Amino acid sequence: MIELHDLTKRYGDKLAVESLSFQVPKGVVTGFLGPNGAGKSTTMRLILDLDRPSSGSVTIDAKGYGVLKEPLKYIGALLEASASHPGRTARNHLLWLAQSNRIPVRRVDEVLALVGLTEVADKKARGFSLGMRQRLGIASALLGDPEILMFDEPVNGLDPEGILWIRTLMKQLAAEGRTVFVSSHLMSEMALTAEHLVVIGKGRLLADLPMADFIAQNSHSAVRLRTPHPEQLLDALAAESIPVQSGPEGSFEVTGGDPARLGELAAAHGITLHELSLQRASLEEAFMRMTADAVEYHAGPEAAAGQGEEHDAAGAPGSWGADWQRTRKGSN
Numbered sequence: 309m310i311e312l313h314d315l316t317k318r319y320g321d322k323l324a325v326e327s328l329s330f331q332v333p334k335g336v337v338t339g340f341l342g343p344n345g346a347g348k349s350t351t352m353r354l355i356l357d358l359d360r361p362s363s364g365s366v367t368i369d370a371k372g373y374g375v376l377k378e379p380l381k382y383i384g385a386l387l388e389a390s391a392s393h394p395g396r397t398a399r400n401h402l403l404w405l406a407q408s409n410r411i412p413v414r415r416v417d418e419v420l421a422l423v424g425l426t427e428v429a430d431k432k433a434r435g436f437s438l439g440m441r442q443r444l445g446i447a448s449a450l451l452g453d454p455e456i457l458m459f460d461e462p463v464n465g466l467d468p469e470g471i472l473w474i475r476t477l478m479k480q481l482a483a484e485g486r487t488v489f490v491s492s493h494l495m496s497e498m499a500l501t502a503e504h505l506v507v508i509g510k511g512r513l514l515a516d517l518p519m520a521d522f523i524a525q526n527s528h529s530a531v532r533l534r535t536p537h538p539e540q541l542l543d544a545l546a547a548e549s550i551p552v553q554s555g556p557e558g559s560f561e562v563t564g565g566d567p568a569r570l571g572e573l574a575a576a577h578g579i580t581l582h583e584l585s586l587q588r589a590s591l592e593e594a595f596m597r598m599t600a601d602a603v604e605y606h607a608g609p610e611a612a613a614g615q616g617e618e619h620d621a622a623g624a625p626g627s628w629g630a631d632w633q634r635t636r637k638g639s640n
């Protein structure tokens with residue numbers, strides 16, 4: 309288990325990590341999420357003792373990293389895909405790491421096979437694709453057969469096959485009872501992999517909860533209706549006390565509504581429908597709303613729209629915010 313106790317890291321005036329306290333449990337994949345510049349890499353470097361905290365501390369199985377003898381046997385990390393020497397072969401890179409931590413040489417061939425690099429083991433890393441470098445980095449992390457694994461943005465730049473491979477591997481490592489801590493800035497990716505979630509923004513803890521709770525709290529749905537007879541539809545909904553909001557392009561939305569019931573209601577009143585569809589809120593948007601105040605680098609107006617402000621992308625919960633009753637009164 310990894311434990312952070314009031315961890316703070318300051319670079320000059322910049323607070324990269326501020327009073328972070330949380331635990332990363334064993335046996336599950338824990339997703340570490342935050343927008344760019346949130347402090348994820350800094351936190352991971354602090355866990356690995358690659359940087360000194362300004363205050364607070366980190367423990368790995370109740371010990372500081374500095375006291376771990378042969379640390380690769382306790383904790384393996386993928387921080388940067390290009391961390392291997394470009395002039396070294398994959399096998400020599402792993403042999404060098406193995407020797408430094410008194411890991412048996414046969415383990416090198418085991419991990420090469422595990423990550424699918426056996427055939428290119430004697431090729432220099434300089435010729436490796438990003439996916440192959442990522443696999444070599446993971447082989448390095450697995451070399452000491454550690455109980456704790458940390459991956460910083462492991463799927464960045466990978467093709468779909470590589471992404472699927474990493475997802476499966478992380479889940480398998482957690483199923484073996486290991487602690488798996490993986491950073492990402494994509495909630496959609498983490499929703500497929502992680503069982504637990506730690507979210508930070510501007511160095512501060514924003515959420516620490518099971519993924520299932522996050523999904524339950526944020527996967528609201530709405531039924532979108534579009535009709536050439538809006539007044540009749542609104543009257544029919546009002547008669548049944550069904551609250552309705554304005555949707556994009558003249559449509560209406562019933563949060564939490566049942567499409568079958570609403571379709572039957574329209575039919576019973578002889579109302580023609582041009583659309584009856586279920587809209588699901590995306591977890592990515594829920595994550596962006598949670599971190600909206602903690603985003604350091606906005607790319608421009610389109611990016612700002614993605615940070616949880618009202619917009620009309622299909623299914624965007626932001627578009628459910630307009631209260632139709634008020635809109636209607638205002639237009640009368």
Ligand SMILES: Nc1ncnc2c1ncn2[C@@H]1O[C@H](COP(=O)(O)OP(=O)(O)OP(=O)(O)O)[C@@H](O)[C@H]1O
Binds near residue numbers: 343345350
């Ligand atoms: N060595 C350093 N010197 C000064 N500032 C730093 C240093 N390392 C990180 N920072 C700053 O600390 C903040 C957190 O950076 P960090 O790289 O940890 O974020 P991150 O969440 O990993 O971001 P990303 O998703 O973009 O990799 C940023 O504002 C960054 O500019």
